[in-house]
Amino acid sequence: MRDKPWAAWLLLVYYAIAGWPGDYPPIATGLDDSWIYAINALFHAGPVFGSEVAFTYGPLGFLLHPRAVEGNLARGLAFWIAMHLTTVALLASSILRKRVWQACGMAALVILAQTLEVWPEYWAAMNAGLWAMASLLMPLPAWPWAVATGLLAGLLTAGKLTSGVASLSIVAAAFLVLPAPLNRKRRMAALTAGALAAVWLPVYFSHFNGAGSFFRWLKWSSEISSGYAAAMSIVFQPETLWNALAVAFSYAVFLAAGGSRMRRIALAFLPLLFVAFRHGYVRQGIHSTSFYGTACAVPALLFLFTENRRDRLAVLGLAGACAAVMLYHCNRPNSGLHRSLAATRDHLSLSKGLRRLGQTLNLAEHSAELAAMGRAAASGGGPPGRWPExxxxxxxxxxxxxxxxxxxxxxxxxxxxxxxxxxxxxxxxxxxxxxxxxxxxxxxxxxxxxxxxxxxxxxxxxxxxxxxxxxxxxxxxxxxxxxxxxxxxxxKPGGAATKTGPVARRSAVEAGMWVDADTSGALWRVEVGLQPTAWGRLARYVYQWPPVFIEVDRARGDPLKIRILPDTASAGLLMPLLPLSIEEFSAAFANRMDNPVKRFRILLPQGGYFDNSIQLRWKQTTRDFTPAP
Structure with a gap:
């Protein structure tokens, strides 16, 4: 490869086209599409973050999911193109400095990893780490990579709190553990911090109404993130956890067998791998690919910093092991994660990259087309009938x-x-x-x-x-x-607020034990005190809490199971009121209790996440309903 530098440049052009960003859909209705529309609209809403709204996505969240909303598609595309071309420039610099094998190896492995699928938010965080490492380990001048690191980390933290924290964790780990001169580390850290501040100062003054709003946004966003593992967990096939453990074992072998320099570089990426694992294994299903895609892409970045044949073989072995596990994970029967050959051909043949490049060159026309499609979809998804009038x-x-x-x-x-x-x-x-x-x-x-x-x-x-x-x-x-x-x-005007009285009675029940509800017309708050075990407390932060259910037996109909959120349930389920149909909701607003709960029981997940004994605290409210006939 060193004797044929033209081949390296040809591969770099292939990489630049294959990884070109684009293919963003129009806005649409629905759960996910609604919050994606919202983070695009909120960029233009003024200083509302922390004072009126918070989300794990921040003021620049639209950069991660740009849509044709008031110029956001062009802004978002500019962000991804700038990031992509910066990495292309880093690879070009490596080729010019005779690190041809390293640059070509990284380019090839990234192309293959993206064929398997790498989630964009994790790819962006990996690029921040890559540039930070380049500022410490690549030949001088190093300052452009440090400045680029700070800018990208700043944009990511203002875009999505968890992705930003993940990128900052890689950058911080790189400055702490990589074998670089202390003076160089200090200079590069100062440049990175300055660039990050240059991003955040205008964001702060444009989108936050003072320090109180900023810290409230951090608090509320952290609340959403902390509740995610208990509220959004799904267990499709628990045995797939063995696949994740196989990836972890592959990294452990690499860390044990690799040289000191490569071990330190790999260690810097471990926080990101943990974040991706937790994201993937709370929801599982399609979300699990966020972890496997990240695990496959990290070795590609490691390859750029290899210094000898042993390092290169070790990185290739790690990449191969992770890719094999991901292919097995996605191609299991009934996994629903099979990647089509057509999508692979679309990527490797450069059809996708050239299509996206064409969209960029005709951005005004493409954006107008997406905006028209979005308006048509949104106009048909509003309130029914004459309600808008x-x-x-x-x-x-x-x-x-x-x-x-x-x-x-x-x-x-x-x-x-x-x-x-x-x-x-x-x-x-x-x-x-x-x-x-x-x-x-x-x-x-x-x-x-x-x-x-x-x-x-x-x-x-x-x-x-x-x-x-x-x-x-x-x-x-x-x-x-x-x-x-x-x-x-x-x-309605006025309206007295319902008050909650002190604890009227306490009861300790076993999971699965039926508890009678009071159907006399009083509204109670039944606080469900779940006690996580030591394993449960650990699992909440490193894995997930499987769903907790309440099974209710109502006045009419068969018993049914409803998932409850452990944190809000501890504040008191409203018993025996449980409207499930529009008619039952209407009755509740008319102060009638239609089809109340007669008895209920709490069903805990298997696996020893919670103590089997549940503490119930009953508090009567000042609100009374007409009892059901």
Whole structure:
């Protein structure tokens, strides 16, 4: 390869085209598409972060999911192109400095890893780490890579808190453990910190209303992240955890057998691998590929810093082992993760890269086409029937529960921000209380568009007791649409807030034991005290909590299981009220308890995550309902 540098340059051109960013879809309605639309719209909303809304995505979240919303597609594409070309420049610099094998090896391995699929947010974090390492280990001048590291880390932390923290962890680990002169480390760290500050200062003054809002955004975003492992966990096939352990074993062998220099470089990427593992193995399914794609891409970056044949063989062995595990993981029967040969050909033949390059060259036309498609999709996903006209006749802000935002905006209605952006992601007591304050305040939204939609076997009513008490206190039914299972609620003047009394009684029950509910008409808050074991406390932070269920036996119908969130359930399930249909919700707003819970029991997951003994604390509220006949 050293004797034929033209081959290296040809491979670099291939790499530049194959990895060209693009293929972004138009905006659409639905759960994920709504928050993606929201993070694009919020960039233009002024200083609302921390004061009105928080999310794991921050003010620059649209960079990770750019859409054709007020020029965001061009901004987002510019971000990804700049990142891509910076890495291309790093590889070109390596070729010019006679590190041809290293540059070509990295380019080839990245192309193959991207064929298997690397999630963009993790690829961006890896690039920040790559540039930080280049600033310490590559020949001088090193300052451009340090500045690029700080800029990228700053954009990522302002884009998505978890991805930003992951990128900063790699950068910090690189400055701590890599074998570079101390003076060089200090200079590069100062340049990186300065570039990061240069990103954050304008973001802070444009999107936060002071230090209080900034720290509240950090707190609320951390609440969402901390509640994710318990609220969003799914266990499809627990045995797939062995596949992740096989990847971990491959890295352990590499760390044990590799040279000191390569071991230190690999160690710097371990925090990112942990973040990707936790992300992938909370939701599992398609999310698990975020971990395996990251595990396959890290060896590609390691290859750039190899110094001898032994290092190169060790990195190739690690890359091969991770790729083999990922291919096995994705091609298991019924995995639903099979990557089609057509997609592989599209990538390796450069068809995808050339198509994306064409989109970039015709960006104005492409963006206009996506915007038109998005408007058409959004306009058909709003409130049903004449509800938009009803709302406009008495115009005010509209809160959409539990998640539809795009359809609301597509109908031309004023969207009410919520602390967790969408109610389904208010996983914790803190977020539940913050959301309740929105609906109990004097400046509460005039309308609530309520879609009676469940998620992961969760019930709309059981997740957020504080929020629902505030809504019951301050809203009344304006219209219902039973075929679509939707309601339109209107704010009412005044409204006394429901108070919760002291603990009236306590009871210790075993998991699976039936508990009788009071159906006399009183509304109780039953605080469910789950006690995690030592393994459960560890699993919450390094793996996940499998779903916890409540099985209810109501006045009518068969018993049914509903998933509950451990943190908000500890604040008190509203018993025996459990509306599951639009008719039952309507009855609740009319102060009638239709089809109440007669008895219930808590069902814990297997695996020793919680003590089998559950503490129940009963507190009576000041709200009474007409008992069911």
């Amino acid at each position: 009803i709302i406009r006749a008495d115009f005010g802000r509209v809160a959409s529960l539990p998640w539809e935002i795009t359809g609301l905006a597509g109908s031309g209605l004023s969207w009410q921000l919520l602390p967790s952006l969408q109610l389904y992601s208010a996983y914790t007591q803190e977020l539940d209380r913050a959301t309740a304050r929105v609906f109990a305040s004097e400046d509460r939204p005039k309308w609530i568009w309520l879609m009676n939609a469940g998620f992961d076997r969760r019930s709309l009513f059981t997740d957020n007791p504080e929020t629902w008490l505030a809504i019951l206190d301050h809203y009344t039914v304006a219209a219902t649409h039973s075929p679509a299972s939707q309601m339109l609620l209107r704010a």
